[in-house]
Amino acid sequence: MNPSDRIDSIDALRGVALLGVLAINLVMEFRVSIFERFLVAARPATSLDRAVETILMLAVDLKAFALFSLLFGVGLAIQFEHLSTCPRRALLLFRRLIVLLTFGLIHLCLIWNGDILTEYAVAGLIVLPFLFGPRWLLAGGAAAFLGVYLAMQVWPPAGLFPSFTSIQRDVQEANQIYATGSFGEVLAFRLREIPLFASLHVYMFPRTLGLFLFGAFVWRSGVLRKPHQVLLFSTGAGCIGLGAFLILPGSSGSVAAMGIGKLASPVGTIALALGYAATILAIANLASGRALLGWAVPLGRMAFTNYLAQSLIFGWIFYGYGLGLFGSIGAAKALVIGLAVYIAQVFFSAWWLGRYRYGPVEWLWRTLMYGTVQPMSLAPLTRSI
Template identity: 70%
Template sequence: MACDGGAFPRPTGAQERIDAIDVLRGIALLGVLAINVVMEFRVSIFEQFLASKPPASPLDDAIETILTLAVELKALALFSLLFGAGLAIQFDRLADSERRTPLLVRRLAVLLAFGLIHLCLIWNGDILTEYALAGLIVLPFLFGPRWLLAVAALASLLLYLAMQAFPPAGLFPSTETITQHVADATRIYATGGFLDVLAFRLREIPLIAPLHAFIFPRTIGLFLLGAFAWRAGLLQNAPGRLLWIAAPCIGLGAALILAGTEALGTILLALGYGAGIIGIASLRSGKALLGWAAPLGRMAFTNYLAQSLIFGWIFYGYGLGLFGRLGVASALAIGLAVYAGQVLFSAWWLRRYRYGPVEWLWRTLMYGAAQPMRQTA
């Protein structure tokens, strides 16, 4: 967003955006899509916690291993960093507006409403609800100095790491409950009509909630870390510094994950991914290489919700009913085809309109006035 003295606040224009951040958001969306389609739409999210799984081909096993080690949780961590940076950018650009706090609270409240609709009616793997709640917690810290963001981020991430080392007793369901639930999910999601799927989706939410609670401190910590990176100037015209940060983070993060210290390794690997992609995308040659992802990143909200609608129709019984019937490679191929279509659609759309459809609605509800949509407006 931008603000000019006492002028009425307005959304950030395309010419004011940092393209490298949009590139990273677009690429992070690929990682989120890959994990969602393989581990949450193709089969029950709880299947990964079972000791014995259905037999898979060597190709499926290899792809799943790569996704687990290199992508799972790392893509969401990237989105958390980006959301925190985006919140800090909006906060700073509204510095001269008396409406800064009400506008940002309304923005997060609208996001919460979107998230609850998505969670209940479309797909219960929703992350928007968690992000809205975390954003409301992080927002007061943006009024403080930069060191406060760093200290609060460190405290939140240490709490997350402590929870991984010493999981709270009784937080997760028993093995018997998970086994029965996976069997029920395979039957209902594959064959049920829309109302059957909806009812089961709502019954699943209490089982999924502990998974969000388990990573909620990490989400808050990464929001704060993203805000700190913005305030420290790391995201503004600093490709050299970021590339120097990327290499050790990726190397150490990968080593920790391979050694079994996944929680800390995931955070470091996500930091390395983010620093590397933004650093490369900030270079002239990097823009030519990765610029295709920027339109997708500018429309990430629209594309994220569209993926849920598309995959719901592909995998659930009210559509093609492919739930539980595809291997990892086949499901990922479908996901990549959807992603490629979204890359083309996003570029086409933004040549004609200022925002994605959902982004436009989000801004309109935030400001309480319809925002200009067409590029010629």
């Protein structure tokens, strides 16, 4: 897809969603072990740190990733449509996902084991055949996979989640190795942790599939090409209201009375993600909204590059082979660091795309997908690819 073909509101949404992903990855996974939240004994924290963690857990955690899953499904559908006249469409999309899988495995093993790219690539390969079917198949598949995900919340498969003992042992080792270890020691421990992370991915995988398909369905329905502002704002308000009602602690009594129990949080998370998406898209489609959110468009167009750059930067800041801040600062200070990195990426993305057509990783991904070197210059193309 050429830069001129992109929809700025979707790129703006992706750029804003990247902030949520950054905040959660940084505060809950780079700063401390992701498994620490599952232990009874919590790390001492100031009132400000507790407030930051609470806000992130209620408003951002899993919601940002759900939003990214929706956007990935939209992106798949856009690519599928863009290649509609190409006889190699299936092969190119398959190659695109295999390249993503390769990037994901490199990121997972060598840079950071909190990687989401590997899961997205595998999910994309499963979703790809659905794109060749009618719109009802996308909707039906989304409902089926989301149904499986919700069923797993009520009846979790036995033995899927790591034991308390294994989590406790992992957190103890992480506090020592990530904080003081050399690159080799951190790498070895990161690889040993992968089976624990894999269990979390398996638990969330049906949701990823469902949201991919729902994102593709939304694109196929046409509501993002010719957005209806009243529909977007009303959907945003309704979904945010429902999500907040299901997730906020103060509504637990009402939720219990409704009899949905364990489904409140996962349903509320999906509702909030949909609400955030609809609201941001509605704002981004207004003239004043374009001015307000214009800074996020270049960031969203380079989301792949920025995501990987965040892993490299935060790994150096928090692990022993860099500054070694793992486990030594609170959530509030970590978030300040994250915001500084994010702001720097906003300026860098705008600077880069003022000179080149694609982000560096996006360019490499596209080049490997097509098998030919893609143009980087902003000069007009003489032909479409």
